[in-house]
Amino acid sequence: MNYTLDFTPVIEGxxxxxxxxxGTFMLAISGMIMAIVIGIGGVALRQSRFKPVRWLVIAFIEIIRNTPFLVQIFFIYFALPLAGVRLDPTPTAIIALGINGGAYAIEIIRGGVQSISKGQMEAGLALGLHKAQVFRLIILKPALRAIFPSLTSQFVLLTLSTSIASAISAYELTSVAQRIESDSFRSFEVYFTVTAFYLVISWLMMRLFAFISARYFSYPVK
Known part of the structure; x- marks a missing residue:
């Protein structure tokens, strides 16, 4: 069987x-911001003295981490309208990415927080700082420094997960590729090109996280 490569539809598209x-970058960055907010908030709530609050956070983590992302995005897009909550594809994708990434971020950040010695926390309280100030000034930044490589890997995976948003026609790279492929029937050329684009996107994300790490989380040189 002979197959002649023709990248003309790819070039035109x-x-x-x-x-x-x-669109992929926008979904990824928006989802990451939401995931970080959920992660930090979830860690704070998981340390609550009220057991029902801690149980709710644990239940959220277990439900999200043990169900497929595709099912989660379908639930938000197709099931919530039955309860009167109707969202367009792009907001749905951002929320789904944020929730999914947030569940993993909670556990990653919690591991970093637990690596901080209790002595540092007690010292902050002894200086007259409130618990919120101790968490923000003494615990959070060293914890983020410790877990930043793990968080980076998770967010790169989150970036690649944006392709699943094509299932609800959110505007991103894979959905565009599917349209070009359905019009041209040049599957190899289209998805070969898209594979190269995703490699570049992952590399750019890694460079971005490396810059953030060097700028905000590196130890000062003495």
């Missing part, structure tokens, strides 16, 4: 593919 890359 390149502007749309680049726009899809921007």
């Amino acid at each position: 390149l502007p749309d593919l680049l726009a899809g890359c921007l």
